[in-house]
Amino acid sequence: MNPNYEDEEKIIWLKDHEALARMGYVREKWLLCPIRTGPVRALPGEMLIGYAVLKKTVAKSDERGYCRRIFTLLPMDRFYDPDGIFRNCAPPKAVDPLLVEVGKPSRRIGTERQN
Numbered sequence: 001m002n003p004n005y006e007d008e009e010k011i012i013w014l015k016d017h018e019a020l021a022r023m024g025y026v027r028e029k030w031l032l033c034p035i036r037t038g039p040v041r042a043l044p045g046e047m048l049i050g051y052a053v054l055k056k057t058v059a060k061s062d063e064r065g066y067c068r069r070i071f072t073l074l075p076m077d078r079f080y081d082p083d084g085i086f087r088n089c090a091p092p093k094a095v096d097p098l099l100v101e102v103g104k105p106s107r108r109i110g111t112e113r114q115n
Contacts (some may be wrong), residue, residue, distance in 0.1 A: 025094035026071040046072040
């Protein structure tokens, strides 16, 4: 898998701005997908919050598809479990969804509580 931020055309959020702000963070990861546009499926147990749409000129990463950035939450994340293990911190792959920019790496959230 060869992730490249410059291949992105736009980020699609499946939640509105207010909901993203209440989340405080989302988990960012790269996923190999059979298509370069349209919704993707998160792994079992994850809630898909957003995904990148790739430019028309992007070649497949390999015969299995395109490397795309997705944003998810797990049932243990603060948004779903405010008193859980992430009540005062964030997971290592956490990013602020309000600061995500198309075509640019996201800045990771520190360990202190955000929001």
